[in-house]
Amino acid sequence: MTAGSAPEVLVVGAGIVGVSVALTLQQQGRQVLLLDGADPCDAASRVNAAVVSTSSILPLAGPGLWRALPRYLLNRDPSLRLRHAQLPGMAGWIARFLARANAASVLATAHALTPLVRAAWPAHQALATEARVLGHFRQTGWTKLWRVPRGPGHRAELALMQRLGVPVQPLDRAGISALEPGLAPVYDHALHMHQAWSADNPQAVGLGYLARFLALGGQIARAQVGRIAASADGWLAVAQGQVFTAPHLVLAAGAWTPRLLGPLGARLPMVGERGYSAHLTTPGLRLSRPVIDVSRGFVMSPMQEGIRVSTGVELAAIGTPPDLTQLHLAVAAARAVLGDADTALPDWRSGIRPSCPDGLPAIGAVPRLPGMWLATGHGHIGFATAPVTGAILAAQIAGRAPPVDAGPFDPARF
Ligand SMILES: Cc1cc2nc3c(=O)[nH]c(=O)nc-3n(C[C@H](O)[C@H](O)[C@H](O)COP(=O)(O)OP(=O)(O)OC[C@H]3O[C@@H](n4cnc5c(N)ncnc54)[C@H](O)[C@@H]3O)c2cc1C
Secondary structure, three states: OOOOOOOOEEEEOOOHHHHHHHHHHHHOOOOEEEEEOOOOOOOHHHHOOOEEEOOOOOOOOOOOHHHHHHHHHOOOOOOEEEOHHHHHHHHHHHHHHHHOOOHHHHHHHHHHHHHHHHHHHHHHHHHHHHHOOHHHEEOOOEEEEEOOOOOHHHHHHHHHHHHOOOOEEEEEHHHHHHHOOOOOOOOOEEEEEOOEEEEOOHHHHHHHHHHHHHHOOOEEEEOOOOEEEEEOOEEEEEEOOEEEEEOEEEEOOHHHHHHHHHHHOOOOOOEEEEEEEEEEOOOOOOOOOOEEEOOOOEEEEEEOOEEEEEEOEEEOOOOOOOOOHHHHHHHHHHHHHHOOOOOOOOOEEEEEEEEOOOOOOEEEEOOOOOOEEEEEOEHHHHHHHHHHHHHHHHHHHOOOOOOOOOHHHOHHHO
């Protein structure tokens, strides 16, 4: 954007999704103003495990959920923590989520996500090359580890990956030890996905994209948007006395998006799946790639800051005080498998995954609100799919066909 020129597009939210959308639009010659009330890429986009994998096609709701439900409800499974008093307020989302816990819905979601996650790495690669942050990425693959013997869940997952053409290598104990000799031999079997990249600092990647956006003439303003309304020539965003206007407005405010959209009468069933992360920094810990301990519900990923341990899901309303139960469990389990004798809880952070009940993001035009666009709901794959989301939305705003089938992500499905 040149100084003094009016923006064509306002993008609300400077997480990895908003920044990627803004950069892609600016690359295509749009004048973009990015708005965020906090530091850019400092929320979910900072704390994540930074995995970009073609295998990220499975929703959380699957047939196996029913067997695990009693454990979940009693907060006995480390991968999910519930705030029981808040469940009635999420009843609509939970009902939709549970309705999809069947094999047919899993297949439909996996089919919808496959083109998106296949396009995720090429889209990151293009932005990261232009932004000169490609060095943060490595193709190490991504490994799912189970402590218990192979069960129906493992077999179903393997069959689905093979059916959808995702390269996957089953590993036994010896294979796991050969791949990751730094892990204690507690894992019975694994699935190793070769087509997976990861970043060693997802926030640095996002800030690199932001720097490129600014270098191309894009602008960013510190502005906590409190209200959005239609204006004579498009949309206005009101932020503590400041008013910003543009013909197009993209809502990419992560888990906060429904708060801005709700007053306009548009439906977006989304909850926040909070996750926590902390770094193990004891010298000598060995891990070459991101891995997930499926049995204990946590991820370990080598990062610039140390080995990042990140938790599963805490279903909690925005603003709920933190509950470190899952992080304590995850850090203790990670230390045990990595051979880390430290016992103090490291510095930690949390982030909220913006999640739709069908496990699909909401990307595209908001029904009945011309010029209003959504880029949110990416749940567990927002770091991976932010750049391809930018490519989809930039095409849609320009009236062109998007680079991948975005029909399943249409906000009109709600
Ligand atoms: C523990 C954990 C591990 C994860 N691991 C992975 C992974 O390995 N791979 C992967 O692909 N994804 C992963 N994810 C998911 C990924 O981090 C998210 O999907 C992604 O970061 C969402 O990005 P976002 O830009 O939508 O939201 P955020 O990063 O939350 O950004 C939203 C931004 O909007 C701003 N905002 C909100 N309201 C307003 C307002 N009213 N006015 C102005 N600004 C506003 C906020 O300040 C914030 O900067 C993980 C998430 C967590 C929590």
